[in-house]
Amino acid sequence: MAVLDIRNDDDAFQILQDAIAGKFDNEVLQLNFDSWPCIHLNVKGERYHSTITYTMMKALVEYQKVIYRTYADLLNKGTSVNLSAAEKKSLEVVFKVKEGSSDLLGDAAGAMTEFAKGAVGKMDSKQILITVLGAGLLFGGYHLASTHMNNQVKLAENNAKAEQERLIEKNRHEITLELFKNNSKLIDAANQSEAAYTNLLVSVKDAETASVGEKLTLKKADLEELAKPERKPTQIVRLDSDYSIISLKHKANDLHLTIRDIAKGKEFTAWIRAGIIGIDETREIANAFLEKKTIYLNVTARANETVTKSADIIGVNNKANKKKLPINILKNK
Secondary structure: OEEEEEOOHHHHHHHHHHHHOOOOOOOOEEEEEOOOOEEEEEEEOOOOOOOOOHHHHHHHHHHHHHHHHHHHHHOOOOOHHHOOHHHHHHHOOEEEEOOOOOEEEEEOHHHHHHHHHHHEOOEOHHHHHHHHHHHHHHHOOOOHHHHOOOOOOOOOOOHHHHHHHHHHHHHHHHHHHHHHHHOOHHHHHHHHHHHHHHHHHHOOOOOOEEEEOOOEEEEHHHHHHHHOOOOOOOEEEEOOEEEEEEEEEEEOOEEEEEEEEOOOOOEEEEEEOOOOOOHHHHHHHHHHHHOOOOEEEEEEEEEOOOOEEEEEEEEEOOHHHOOOOOOOOOOOO
């Protein structure tokens, strides 16, 4: 039996990296969640001192609903309406406001234990870890910092630390891509959790600052911008299609491409991250570029009606994994 203690994001990413490499294949698992994931919101402002406002409460209720919906979706239970009262109770997140401070803490460890129990017998050990720990990272808001990168993320103290943090985040991004590759339902979970966090931040739009965890701090102007009704947020989407390769360049250990969607005529940049696709698939892409042939690519990106960014190629000619998106997915947020 493999006994795995998960106390923070570092533990989760290390276990996921080992799981993807096959370390826990055919193992019986015991997952111990120690106050992880933790939803941590720190709000500074005149109205926010040991209090939760009505709009914050509404946003927290929606966050809880996201956990119900994700549980039902990932474990093939249909919709959250089908969950039993016992399941919903086990999935509840307990939120507390620290006395004399503006810290809001939510402990979702119990919810993750219920996810793990629900997955036993339905998935192998690798899929259990990918599904449960992947959901935990999303619930804890790990992915938010990369979404709001307008200098809100804490700056490194020196160049050496900056490079070290860059490499850590690059590795985590590659692991996240593997999660989406292995379970496309986690893309929906990522979008729903991001929308819930965004609602929570919008609910405190009059605050001086609002922080989610340790890596993301939004100032008043950022919060006001986030709350604008005309804002067009992006979502994580799959853009699997036939592409032509316009350009291909080496950058460090990765490849940077400009690709054009044949059906839509849309052109954007995309990355091939080291280790995400195999040598044979990379060679197929290079040959398609050299021979000016079209090639079917599996792509994840952040997109809305007008913008496509942060695109990564995660597969080649894999039409079985193609994720069909609802027609209005980019207009519902």
